[in-house]
Amino acid sequence: MTLSLVQLGNNDDPRHPEKVLLEIRRVLKPDGMVCITDLTRDSAFAKVIDNRQRKIEPEHIGFYSTKEYQKMFTQAGLEYIKTKTITLTMMKVHLGKIGQTQLACH
Numbered sequence: 001m002t003l004s005l006v007q008l009g010n011n012d013d014p015r016h017p018e019k020v021l022l023e024i025r026r027v028l029k030p031d032g033m034v035c036i037t038d039l040t041r042d043s044a045f046a047k048v049i050d051n052r053q054r055k056i057e058p059e060h061i062g063f064y065s066t067k068e069y070q071k072m073f074t075q076a077g078l079e080y081i082k083t084k085t086i087t088l089t090m091m092k093v094h095l096g097k098i099g100q101t102q103l104a105c106h
Helices: 017-027 044-056 066-075
Strands: 003-006 033-039 078-085 091-098
Touching: 017 066, 017 078, 033 044, 066 078, 066 091
Parallel strands: 003 033
Antiparallel strands: 033 091, 078 091
């Protein structure tokens, strides 16, 4: 099994994270998995930090919510498996793999 570890905010084109997921989907082996760790905009505290960061740093795009990650995974042809919060942080781990319908096309 192969595993890709990524932070979507740290890419060449942070305004288009779907491009990163499409590229991961393209190169991921059929038994591979993708694991994204990132700040997630799910808690009230994270929303406050996100809004403050946008005021301080206008180019800050913002944190994505778990629902947004689920949608981005699906649009890239990846099956969203689960999410796990990293204890005492705003960080979450989002785990996915190639969707079952995509395996037939691989």
